[in-house]
Amino acid sequence: MxxxxxxxxxxxxxxxxxxxxxAVYIGFRDDTNARHFAGLNFNDKQIAQGVQYARDxxxxxxxxxxxxxxxNGWERWTAAVDRAAGFGVDAIILADMGVLxxxxxxxxxxxxxxxxxxxxxxxAAIGFMQRHFGIKRVVVPRVLSLAQVAHLIxxxxxxxxxxxxxxxxxMVEGRCLLSSYASGQSPNTFGACSPAAxxxxxxxxxxxxxxxxxxxxxxxSHSEAAxxxxxxxxxYDVDGELRHAIEEPTSLNTLDVLxxxxxxxxxxxxxxxxxxxxxxxxxxxxxxxxxxxxxxxxPQAFRPKESWHQILAQVSEGAxxxxxxxxxxxx
Amino acid sequence: MxxxxxxxxxxxxxxxxxxxxxxxLDFYAEMLETPVDIVYVGETICSKRRQMRPEDYxxxxxxxxxxxxxxxxxxxxxxxxxxxLKTLKRICADERFMIEANDLAALxxxxxxxxxxxxxxxxxxxxxxxxxxxxxxxxxVLPVELGRDTATELLKSRxxxxxxxxxxxxxxxxxYSARCFTAYNRNxxxxxxxxxxxxxxxxxxxxxxxxxAFLDLNGIQTQSASTHNLLPALAExxxxxxxxLRISPQSEHTADVVRVFADCLTGDLDASAGxxxxxxxxxxxxxxxxxxxxxxxxxxxxx
Numbered sequence: 299m300x301x302x303x304x305x306x307x308x309x310x311x312x313x314x315x316x317x318x319x320x321a322v323y324i325g326f327r328d329d330t331n332a333r334h335f336a337g338l339n340f341n342d343k344q345i346a347q348g349v350q351y352a353r354d355x356x357x358x359x360x361x362x363x364x365x366x367x368x369x370n371g372w373e374r375w376t377a378a379v380d381r382a383a384g385f386g387v388d389a390i391i392l393a394d395m396g397v398l399x400x401x402x403x404x405x406x407x408x409x410x411x412x413x414x415x416x417x418x419x420x421x422a423a424i425g426f427m428q429r430h431f432g433i434k435r436v437v438v439p440r441v442l443s444l445a446q447v448a449h450l451i452x453x454x455x456x457x458x459x460x461x462x463x464x465x466x467x468x469m470v471e472g473r474c475l476l477s478s479y480a481s482g483q484s485p486n487t488f489g490a491c492s493p494a495a496x497x498x499x500x501x502x503x504x505x506x507x508x509x510x511x512x513x514x515x516x517x518x519s520h521s522e523a524a525x526x527x528x529x530x531x532x533x534y535d536v537d538g539e540l541r542h543a544i545e546e547p548t549s550l551n552t553l554d555v556l557x558x559x560x561x562x563x564x565x566x567x568x569x570x571x572x573x574x575x576x577x578x579x580x581x582x583x584x585x586x587x588x589x590x591x592x593x594x595x596x597p598q599a600f601r602p603k604e605s606w607h608q609i610l611a612q613v614s615e616g617a618x619x620x621x622x623x624x625x626x627x628x629x
Numbered sequence: 630m631x632x633x634x635x636x637x638x639x640x641x642x643x644x645x646x647x648x649x650x651x652x653x654l655d656f657y658a659e660m661l662e663t664p665v666d667i668v669y670v671g672e673t674i675c676s677k678r679r680q681m682r683p684e685d686y687x688x689x690x691x692x693x694x695x696x697x698x699x700x701x702x703x704x705x706x707x708x709x710x711x712x713x714l715k716t717l718k719r720i721c722a723d724e725r726f727m728i729e730a731n732d733l734a735a736l737x738x739x740x741x742x743x744x745x746x747x748x749x750x751x752x753x754x755x756x757x758x759x760x761x762x763x764x765x766x767x768x769x770v771l772p773v774e775l776g777r778d779t780a781t782e783l784l785k786s787r788x789x790x791x792x793x794x795x796x797x798x799x800x801x802x803x804x805y806s807a808r809c810f811t812a813y814n815r816n817x818x819x820x821x822x823x824x825x826x827x828x829x830x831x832x833x834x835x836x837x838x839x840x841x842a843f844l845d846l847n848g849i850q851t852q853s854a855s856t857h858n859l860l861p862a863l864a865e866x867x868x869x870x871x872x873x874l875r876i877s878p879q880s881e882h883t884a885d886v887v888r889v890f891a892d893c894l895t896g897d898l899d900a901s902a903g904x905x906x907x908x909x910x911x912x913x914x915x916x917x918x919x920x921x922x923x924x925x926x927x928x929x930x931x932x
């Protein structure tokens with residue numbers, strides 16, 4: 299099982315490689331990828347250096363071009379695919395059927411992975427993508443329980459990658475428009491959920507308010523911790539009760555179910571967080587490398603070390619973590 | 630509007646909420662009396678809702694056709710389990726009616742025959758449009774976050790014989806999840822949901838802490854609380870060559886809404902007078918921001 303780690307820049311890529319990643323995933327500096335944040339991502343020179351650094355150490359590089367192209371920006375997506383192919387990367391991670399069609403036709407020898415943003419959650423959907431675009435891997439949305447992941451793997455010949463750690467998307471990726479409903483920009487159209495330019499923090503006598511595109515997502519007392527504001531983690535009034543109507547401000551951590559993930563036949567486990575720090579990826583890659591190696595040696599005896607949880611808790615966003623949809627009770 | 634120009638037809642989207650069987654049957658009996666041209670029927674949200682089976686929807690579809698209208702069978706938007714896949718396959722194997730694909734799985738089953746893609750199939754560009762047209766696409770519903778600029782470009786490059794449908798009126802379909810949010814907010818698990826979404830015939834409204842109706846929870850789906858309304862853009866969408874305008878059912882006033890759209894299309898009512906009527910019937914505010922490239926909840930045209 300491959301450990302796939304995020305890299306928002308060259309120092310992060312090196313840190314991921316040095317701390318045990320089998321593959322790193324990166325993006326270009328524009329809206330062709332789903333972490334289109336100011337100051338993040340790679341220019342051509344950095345990609346060339348990153349690919350060299352990783353390759354010298356036997357680590358793969360994937361490029362995410364996983365947003366949806368519209369007609370007026372179409373060439374940005376095709377150019378991104380051509381550039382990624384030109385660098386000889388190990389795979390391109392795509393979501394848009396039009397871009398997949400282009401990449402499969404123009405670069406038949408390049409490995410294509412179906413991004414989590416491609417929203418394929420069942421063997422028929424994956425089979426369709428495999429038949430038409432020859433995808434070599436699918437990253438499945440965070441909607442399936444572990445039992446469903448295991449069953450899916452039995453029914454498809456496409457290797458399956460799942461998210462193991464990091465921010466938790468509550469909705470089917472690629473089909474969530476909450477961000478554009480409030481801000482005009484979504485992961486699909488802009489490459490960011492809750493884009494920073496539309497987020498406001500305001501101190502008021504009632505507490506600290508966070509807004510997206512003018513919509514009040516949360517008002518909390520000054521003593522409560524604040525995570526990055528997204529609509530799905532906001533607190534609202536439902537039938538007269540103030541509550542997290544969609545999800546608590548939690549993040550994903552599947553360390554406790556690693557033996558089941560391995561047993562299910564998952565091909566790769568992905569760490570979220572290209573927008574995070576070099577320290578984040580160093581710590582997380584190191585813990586997960588050690589955990590995967592230990593689990594592979596003896597899955598029956600595997601128990602996560604307390605020190606791992608402590609390290610991961612220090613770098614997690616928000617105070618709580620969850621196994622999320624992999625556990626049926628979450629649904 | 631000028632009746633000499635191309636005139637879009639009207640469609641009725643699938644019922645997205647859980648209504649009692651009798652209410653569903655009464656609803657369609659009423660709809661057959663309205664000037665709607667195309668009727669989409671079928672369960673698109675949750676496979677646990679079984680008060681209406683595919684056979685029931687086929688029967689309704691036959692009545693739709695007998696009334697001189699086009700019937701399309703809509704399918705589930707999120708397919709996770711074997712059971713859901715099996716039902717989808719069974720629906721797609723029936724060739725009497727056109728089928729609307731709402732999950733990629735349906736594309737797999739429908740390849741080689743005529744089909745429609747719903748708004749939850751991500752068709753954002755001309756290359757995706759051309760690719761799906763090769764597989765048999767006859768009509769696509771534009772993803773709701775896309776506006777006039779992209780619609781215009783796609784219409785310019787659309788393959789021969791492929792129609793464009795816009796989600797023109799209704800609470801916007803914004804997201805799908807593994808979690809049932811109605812059950813979650815009733816402190817129930819999805820596996821023990823007690824069909825509580827049936828208590829909310831138009832969804833469960835989520836209000837911001839400063840008192841604005843924001844979202845509408847409908848089982849695993851999240852909708853907008855505001856009602857998206859393209860009526861003010863009617864002349865524009867007709868000029869662009871849009872073929873079909875979709876009205877999404879609510880528990881009340883759907884027939885009234887259809888008649889307002891129909892009257893505006895024939896020129897018997899102007900769009901601003903029509904929008905004033907719609908405002909009185911919508912469960913919360915009207916919005917239209919997506920059409921102009923703005924935040925979806927904003928209303929510039931409907932203001």
